Amino acid sequence: MAEAQPYRVLARKYRPQSFDQLIGQDAMVRTLGNAIKRDRLAHAFLLTGVRGVGKTSTARLIAKALNCIGPDGQGGPTIAPCGVCEPCIAIAEGRHIDVIEMDAASHTGIDDIREIIEAVRYAAVSARYKIHIIDEVHMLSKPAFNGLLKTLEEPPPHVKFLFATTEVNKIPVTVLSRCQRFDLKRIPSELLAGHFGHVVEAEHVEAEPEALALIARAAEGSARDGLSILDQAIAHAGMGDGGVTADQVREMLGLSDRGAIRRLFGDLLAGDVPAVLASLQSQHDLGVEPAAVLRALLEIVHGATRAKAGGAADPALSAEEREALADWASRLGFATLHRLWQLLLRGHEEVQRAPQPREAAEMALLRLIHASQLPDPGDLARRLQSGEAMPAGPPAPASAAAEAQAPMLRYPADFRTMHDLLVAERKQLLAQMLHDFTGVVRYDPPTLAIRPLKPLPGDFARDLGAALKAATGSLWDVTLSDGPAEPSLLETEQAAEAAARDAILATPVVAATLEAFPGAKPIWDEIEPRSISR
Known part of the structure; x- marks a missing residue:
C-alpha cells in the first residue's frame, strides 16, 4: 500500500516549473529568451516586484534555463528547460550543489558575503554555471554590499548572481548599475x-x-x-x-455584497437617510467592516468615473455591475463624481482612525448626503459674492439626483452687487468704468439701462453684456440711455464720505480741538479718497 503523501499548499504545489507557467510576465520572458538565443547573458540579474509575483520562482527558472542539458545530456542554455534532466530536477527540488540560495533577511552581514566571495573562486561541480540566488537582497548591510561590489562587477565566467527584492529603492545605485534589471508586474x-x-x-x-x-x-x-x-x-x-x-x-x-453596495450607493444619491442607515446596519450585522463598505463605495465611484471617461471596463465585473456603472456615468457629472470620491476618501480615513468605526461610517455617509445637495463651489462663491440666500429644502428625489447638483439661476440683488460680481469675475476694467462713469437708469435683471456720465468705449455695452452672461449664465439686455439716472457708485461713496467728515467735524471734541489749535486740519485732507473697487 502506497504511503499517503503530506498535503502541500496550493502556493507550493502550483509553483511555476517552466516559463510557460509563469503568468503575467511575458515581456521579461521574451527579453530573457532573446538574451539566451544570442548568448548575451548578463552576469547578474535583479528581479524586483511586489510580493507573490514570482521573483524567487523566476530566479529558479533562470537557474534551470542556464544549466539545462536536455534529455540527451547534450543541450545548452534554453528558455524552455526540459525539466527531466538531472540539473532541472535537482534545481526544482532545491538540492543542486551549484545553485546556492541565501535569504538576505537572515544573512545580512559581511561575513556571509565573504563566504560567497570565497566560493565563487571555484568552478561549478556538476553544472554549467554556479548560481547564487539572494532573496530580499535589499536587507544586506552596507558593508555587505560594499564587499560584494568588486566580485559583482567582475565575476568569474562560470558564476551568475540572481537577486530578488521587493524594495529596489533600498539597494545602492552602485549595485543596481552592475545588474540587468527585470521588473515583474502585478498580475492582472x-x-x-x-x-x-x-x-x-x-x-x-x-x-x-x-x-x-x-x-x-x-x-x-x-x-x-x-x-x-x-x-x-x-x-x-x-x-x-x-x-x-x-x-x-x-x-x-469580510467583503460586502456588491449588489447591496450598489443599492446603498443609489440611496446615497437619492438622499434617502433611513435607507442608508439601514443598509449600513445590515452590512454591520453581516460582519462586514465599515471600512470595507467605504472601500466598496470608492470602487463604485472610481468605476463610474472610468466609464464616463471612456476607460475600459474591468473584465472581472459582472454584466449587471457594468450596466449600473454606465448608468451612473451617464447621469453624474465629473464634478459630482470627484466630490463623491473626496468625501468617501476622507470618510474612509476617519473610519480607520475612529475608536467607533460604525458610528464614524454613519457620520461620513450622512455628510456625503448633505454635501451632495450643496451647490457647486464655483456657483457658491458667486452666490456669496452677490449676497444671495442659500436654498434649503428636503433632499432631492432619486430621479433628480443629478439635477440637484446643478447651480440654480440667480441674479444680483442690485446694481452694486452686480458691480461686485464683475470684480469677483476679474472684470476689473469693466467694473471700474461701471463704478466711476455710469448711473443706473433701470435695473431689472436681465435688463440694464445705464447713463454714461463720461464718454465710454463704443463696445462697452456689448462687453458688459457678455461679462454678465458669463457670470450669471443668462442673456442680458444692456443699453446706454440719456434718461434720468441715479448718481454713480463713485459719487454715492464720495457723498457718503463727505457726510461722514461733516459729522465728525461737527462733534464737540473735534470742533474744540480745531478751535484750540488754529491752522490744524484733519489728517484725511492729506489722504487721497479711495473708491471701493480700487
Whole structure:
C-alpha cells in the first residue's frame, strides 16, 4: 500500500516549473529568451516586484534555463528547460550543489558575503554555471554590499548572481548599475482568475466564476496571495456539494455584497437617510467592516468615473455591475463624481482612525448626503459674492439626483452687487468704468439701462453684456440711455464720505480741538479718497 503523501499548499504545489507557467510576465520572458538565443547573458540579474509575483520562482527558472542539458545530456542554455534532466530536477527540488540560495533577511552581514566571495573562486561541480540566488537582497548591510561590489562587477565566467527584492529603492545605485534589471508586474485580475480556474479544475473542486474573480481581486496582483486565499476558500467550503461560492468567499474575506453596495450607493444619491442607515446596519450585522463598505463605495465611484471617461471596463465585473456603472456615468457629472470620491476618501480615513468605526461610517455617509445637495463651489462663491440666500429644502428625489447638483439661476440683488460680481469675475476694467462713469437708469435683471456720465468705449455695452452672461449664465439686455439716472457708485461713496467728515467735524471734541489749535486740519485732507473697487 502506497504511503499517503503530506498535503502541500496550493502556493507550493502550483509553483511555476517552466516559463510557460509563469503568468503575467511575458515581456521579461521574451527579453530573457532573446538574451539566451544570442548568448548575451548578463552576469547578474535583479528581479524586483511586489510580493507573490514570482521573483524567487523566476530566479529558479533562470537557474534551470542556464544549466539545462536536455534529455540527451547534450543541450545548452534554453528558455524552455526540459525539466527531466538531472540539473532541472535537482534545481526544482532545491538540492543542486551549484545553485546556492541565501535569504538576505537572515544573512545580512559581511561575513556571509565573504563566504560567497570565497566560493565563487571555484568552478561549478556538476553544472554549467554556479548560481547564487539572494532573496530580499535589499536587507544586506552596507558593508555587505560594499564587499560584494568588486566580485559583482567582475565575476568569474562560470558564476551568475540572481537577486530578488521587493524594495529596489533600498539597494545602492552602485549595485543596481552592475545588474540587468527585470521588473515583474502585478498580475492582472483576469489572468489570476483564469489561473485559479485551472487550479480548481486540477484539484477537482467546483468554484463559481464570481468567487474566483473575488479572490483574484483580493490578491491584488499576487499569485501566491491568491492561491493562499483559494486554499482557504476550499477549506471554508468544506465537503458541500456547491463547491466554492461567491457568498462563501465574501463571508470569509469580510467583503460586502456588491449588489447591496450598489443599492446603498443609489440611496446615497437619492438622499434617502433611513435607507442608508439601514443598509449600513445590515452590512454591520453581516460582519462586514465599515471600512470595507467605504472601500466598496470608492470602487463604485472610481468605476463610474472610468466609464464616463471612456476607460475600459474591468473584465472581472459582472454584466449587471457594468450596466449600473454606465448608468451612473451617464447621469453624474465629473464634478459630482470627484466630490463623491473626496468625501468617501476622507470618510474612509476617519473610519480607520475612529475608536467607533460604525458610528464614524454613519457620520461620513450622512455628510456625503448633505454635501451632495450643496451647490457647486464655483456657483457658491458667486452666490456669496452677490449676497444671495442659500436654498434649503428636503433632499432631492432619486430621479433628480443629478439635477440637484446643478447651480440654480440667480441674479444680483442690485446694481452694486452686480458691480461686485464683475470684480469677483476679474472684470476689473469693466467694473471700474461701471463704478466711476455710469448711473443706473433701470435695473431689472436681465435688463440694464445705464447713463454714461463720461464718454465710454463704443463696445462697452456689448462687453458688459457678455461679462454678465458669463457670470450669471443668462442673456442680458444692456443699453446706454440719456434718461434720468441715479448718481454713480463713485459719487454715492464720495457723498457718503463727505457726510461722514461733516459729522465728525461737527462733534464737540473735534470742533474744540480745531478751535484750540488754529491752522490744524484733519489728517484725511492729506489722504487721497479711495473708491471701493480700487
